[in-house]
Amino acid sequence: MFDREALARPANEVALDLLGATLSRDSEEGRVTIRLTEVEAYLGEMDPGSHAFRGLTKRTTVMFGEPGHLYTYFTYGMHVCANVVCSPPGTASAVLLRGGEVVEGLELARARRTTSRSDADLARGPARLVVALGVTLADGGADLATSPFDLTLPTVRADHDAGPRTGVSGEGGSAEYPWRFWIPGERTVSP
DNA sequence: ATTACGATCCACT
DNA sequence: GTGGATCGTAATG
Numbered sequence: 001m002f003d004r005e006a007l008a009r010p011a012n013e014v015a016l017d018l019l020g021a022t023l024s025r026d027s028e029e030g031r032v033t034i035r036l037t038e039v040e041a042y043l044g045e046m047d048p049g050s051h052a053f054r055g056l057t058k059r060t061t062v063m064f065g066e067p068g069h070l071y072t073y074f075t076y077g078m079h080v081c082a083n084v085v086c087s088p089p090g091t092a093s094a095v096l097l098r099g100g101e102v103v104e105g106l107e108l109a110r111a112r113r114t115t116s117r118s119d120a121d122l123a124r125g126p127a128r129l130v131v132a133l134g135v136t137l138a139d140g141g142a143d144l145a146t147s148p149f150d151l152t153l154p155t156v157r158a159d160h161d162a163g164p165r166t167g168v169s170g171e172g173g174s175a176e177y178p179w180r181f182w183i184p185g186e187r188t189v190s191p
Numbered sequence: 192a193t194t195a196c197g198a199t200c201c202a203c204t
Numbered sequence: 205g206t207g208g209a210t211c212g213t214a215a216t217g
Contacts, residue, residue, distance in 0.1 A: 051213090054214085054215095057213080057214070058213085058214095059212085059213065059214085073212085073213090074211075074212055074213090075211090075212085076209085076210070076211085077209070077210025077211040077212080078209070078210055078211075
């Protein structure tokens, strides 16, 4: 369980509280829990890098909704990525879950990620994290405070480093928005 | 109806 | 370290 008010703030602030947080998902096969080590913030309509930059569309409806819900999308023709919606309803901002460490359900996560040989690779990268957790597009819009999900924020804010985001280019691009955050020294963070 | 593009991963060198 | 795969979304004709 988590305090929803804690998520009703801009994504670049919420991102710092999500580092070190744990996210669980139950399925018929069991439960997998991931400790988040790398995240990236997107500030909705103000942000050229955000899917919500051009306003409310069918896909981005969830992002404009209540914080604490899951925003999933399909990209590059083959991958699913997951975000935690932040900011109050009517404001679109979200935090992309970029990487984490599997802390529960290791066997199940390995079974879902047969291509990765090392445990550190199980949830390193947005699409991999989603597969290890067992999240699908159908989970889009789900409330992370209810089954099968369970999100727990850390009681003490984790150490963090910040850097430019990937994939955001052009004017008003990555240089102005150092909103990629990670926990220093973690093996589950991409270079 | 059509088309350009992307918040990436994996196999291979 | 690099290149190819692959399709939903949203803007355009």
